[in-house]
Amino acid sequence: MSTVRNQVIRDQDHALHLLRQMVRVRRLEEKCIELYSAAKIRGFLHVYIGEEAVAAGVMEALEPDDAVVATYREHGHALLRGVSAGAILAEMYGHAEGCCRGRGGSMHLFDADARFYGGNAIVAGGLPLAVGLALADRMAGRRRVTVCFFGEGAVAEGEFHESMNLAALWQLPVLFCCENNLYAMGTALGRSESQTDIALKAAGYEISAWAVDGMDVLAVEEAARRAVDAVRSGGGPHFLELRTYRFRAHSMFDPELYREKTEVTRWMERDPITLLQGTMQAAGQLPEDTWAGLTADVDAEISAAVGFAENGTPAPVSELLRFVYSDPPDAGGAATPGGSAGKEGAAG
Amino acid sequence: MKTTYREAMRAALRDAMQRDERVFLMGEDVGSYGGSFAVSLGLLEEFGPERIRDTPLSESGFVGAGIGAALGGMRPVVEIMTVNFSLLALDQIINNAATLLHMSGGQFNVPIVIRMTTGAGRQLGAQHSHSLEGWYAHIPGLRILAPATLADARGMLWTALQDPDPVLIFEHGSLYNVAGELDDDAGAVDIDKAAVVRHGGGLTLITYGGTLPLVLEAAALLAAEGIEADVIDLRTLRPLDGQTIMHSIARTHRAVVVDEGWRSGSISAEIAARICEQAFFDLDAPVERVCSLEVPVPYAKHLEQAALPSVERVMTAARRAVGTHG
Numbered sequence: 001m002s003t004v005r006n007q008v009i010r011d012q013d014h015a016l017h018l019l020r021q022m023v024r025v026r027r028l029e030e031k032c033i034e035l036y037s038a039a040k041i042r043g044f045l046h047v048y049i050g051e052e053a054v055a056a057g058v059m060e061a062l063e064p065d066d067a068v069v070a071t072y073r074e075h076g077h078a079l080l081r082g083v084s085a086g087a088i089l090a091e092m093y094g095h096a097e098g099c100c101r102g103r104g105g106s107m108h109l110f111d112a113d114a115r116f117y118g119g120n121a122i123v124a125g126g127l128p129l130a131v132g133l134a135l136a137d138r139m140a141g142r143r144r145v146t147v148c149f150f151g152e153g154a155v156a157e158g159e160f161h162e163s164m165n166l167a168a169l170w171q172l173p174v175l176f177c178c179e180n181n182l183y184a185m186g187t188a189l190g191r192s193e194s195q196t197d198i199a200l201k202a203a204g205y206e207i208s209a210w211a212v213d214g215m216d217v218l219a220v221e222e223a224a225r226r227a228v229d230a231v232r233s234g235g236g237p238h239f240l241e242l243r244t245y246r247f248r249a250h251s252m253f254d255p256e257l258y259r260e261k262t263e264v265t266r267w268m269e270r271d272p273i274t275l276l277q278g279t280m281q282a283a284g285q286l287p288e289d290t291w292a293g294l295t296a297d298v299d300a301e302i303s304a305a306v307g308f309a310e311n312g313t314p315a316p317v318s319e320l321l322r323f324v325y326s327d328p329p330d331a332g333g334a335a336t337p338g339g340s341a342g343k344e345g346a347a348g
Numbered sequence: 349m350k351t352t353y354r355e356a357m358r359a360a361l362r363d364a365m366q367r368d369e370r371v372f373l374m375g376e377d378v379g380s381y382g383g384s385f386a387v388s389l390g391l392l393e394e395f396g397p398e399r400i401r402d403t404p405l406s407e408s409g410f411v412g413a414g415i416g417a418a419l420g421g422m423r424p425v426v427e428i429m430t431v432n433f434s435l436l437a438l439d440q441i442i443n444n445a446a447t448l449l450h451m452s453g454g455q456f457n458v459p460i461v462i463r464m465t466t467g468a469g470r471q472l473g474a475q476h477s478h479s480l481e482g483w484y485a486h487i488p489g490l491r492i493l494a495p496a497t498l499a500d501a502r503g504m505l506w507t508a509l510q511d512p513d514p515v516l517i518f519e520h521g522s523l524y525n526v527a528g529e530l531d532d533d534a535g536a537v538d539i540d541k542a543a544v545v546r547h548g549g550g551l552t553l554i555t556y557g558g559t560l561p562l563v564l565e566a567a568a569l570l571a572a573e574g575i576e577a578d579v580i581d582l583r584t585l586r587p588l589d590g591q592t593i594m595h596s597i598a599r600t601h602r603a604v605v606v607d608e609g610w611r612s613g614s615i616s617a618e619i620a621a622r623i624c625e626q627a628f629f630d631l632d633a634p635v636e637r638v639c640s641l642e643v644p645v646p647y648a649k650h651l652e653q654a655a656l657p658s659v660e661r662v663m664t665a666a667r668r669a670v671g672t673h674g
Contacts, residue, residue: 101453110452122443128409132416139422162409323454324488326512
């Protein structure tokens with residue numbers, strides 16, 4: 001099966017846009033692996049290869065003013081939310097030009113302008129934050145949505161259940177997106193959960209929840225739009241279980257002893273990029289030169305991003321202790337006190 | 349006016365809610381029940397359930413939600429019933445509140461205030477009685493307050509809410525019923541400096557929070573013996589105001605640190621270390637410490653009292669300090 005199931009592509013330009021978004025993530029991640037192997041970047045590195053359709057589809061449903069909370073496998077989410085590949089790579093280089101000035105690294109990408117709240121490397125630790133961001137919007141009467149990504153491993157954590165309950169109890173405008181790639185690091189879902197139907201867990205909290213083919217970007221986008229519209233119009237929290245698969249190892253230190261190669265191969269036959277590519281080609285919507293142009297553009301973007309990161313400056317040790325606490329108000333300079341809190345605080 | 353520590357805290361909450369519509373109080377039983385220590389009694393009727401927000405028993409969830417709400421522009425005051433329960437929210441306090449600003453390269457500050465009860469003395473056993481504020485004071489990114497007086501109970505909250513970063517306020521359970529006089533126009537106070545609340549000259553007694561009353565009692569009794577003591581109320585455990593401590597020791601040359609936390613790895617250990625680093629040549633005697641005995645706080649009254657700092661133990665340590673000649 002090489003085409004996206006049950007989908008007729010009505011808008012060729014939009015399909016091409018989605019394809020481009022997924023290829024951007026794929027190329028960025030491939031470059032990260034290359035740079036890691038060359039010891040240009042260090043720490044833990046978790047790549048999103050295989051799961052691109054999830055972030056690509058969901059981000060389409062968001063407005064610029066909405067908020068995103070993600071996990072430590074978040075390079076793609078950051079990129080598609082508008083953080084530049086250069087700022088992401090520079091962060092991994094530990095450079096001052098990085099989106100977090102070298103303080104965060106691969107697992108902790110943040111961007112105030114994009115309302116991108118990490119980059120959270122404590123499994124399920126981002127869910128309460130998303131609940132709180134949504135609570136602030138509700139209390140201030142803003143029609144914004146907070147989207148929270150997390151893996152299926154998070155559903156075993158208490159913070160998952162506390163957050164489901166709070167969001168439902170207070171009917172908060174938050175969309176929970178569970179990226180179910182079947183493995184919490186090396187622990188298969190069936191080995192860690194008594195109930196493996198994840199959407200059912202959310203439904204148990206009276207949250208509208210359904211499962212989506214996470215390899216089909218069009219299906220993801222459609223589901224996300226439906227859910228985000230419902231959340232934004234006051235329908236309370238919603239929950240998507242996005243069934244997907246991680247093609248690569250958990251991190252660069254993972255020998256993959258816990259899964260069969262044949263399972264990986266089987267899932268790779270449903271690669272979200274080739275699926276959409278195949279559907280478009282079959283419909284005559286992806287001429288060879290269009291595809292070639294798309295990949296050339298993306299390669300140029302990533303190549304420029306590597307150049308930007310390479311030419312950056314190491315975050316200065318003289319500023320090591322800066323940002324443990326906010327700069328004093330009279331200190332001036334580019335750095336806050338702030339982020340969104342400062343700006344909104346002034347407005348409130 | 350006559351007031352109590354509890355009423356002063358309540359007045360501070362009411363004042364903050366009136367002055368800033370972004371401020372709201374959230375926690376277990378803060379609303380309908382009136383607060384587990386009755387601090388927020390009556391505020392639900394005054395401000396409604398949106399701003400006096402009862403939560404489920406989900407410490408990690410609602411503390412994290414407070415952090416998220418702070419990121420979203422609100423000024424949440426989150427109440428945790430006791431410091432022991434705050435351990436269920438450690439992930440959010442330490443991995444998020446304390447780190448987000450730095451981890452994000454200065455983009456996301458977290459203006460949250462988290463209040464909780466601390467301390468022993470009420471026969472509540474080992475899961476409601478510990479003094480872990482010194483532990484929290486270990487964490488960069490947090491500001492740790494321990495109001496010990498009516499003025500600080502009334503005045504620290506508003507200043508804490510002006511802080512762009514997370515502030516934890518530790519209220520010792522034995523203080524809520526303390527009554528006394530407070531200026532009618534009492535308001536915001538600084539949260540940077542320690543206070544010298546009694547001036548002596550013979551030695552320096554350093555304490556904070558729930559042990560301040562007993563240290564003041566000890567100081568009065570010591571004065572009757574001819575030992576005049578400076579008493580320092582630290583007020584803020586992080587950042588520590590070392591200057592006030594060292595200035596006093598430069599005159600007294602002797603120091604006793606009184607801390608209801610356990611001795612090992614405690615805030616008292618940190619203070620003693622700083623004195624050795626910064627005032628070693630001013631000292632005429634070893635730094636003394638009076639801490640809780642290293643045991644989970646027991647239930648039985650006589651056992652509990654034996655485990656905690658007491659007036660007598662403070663006086664013994666003080667006599668030893670002045671009896672030692674350098």
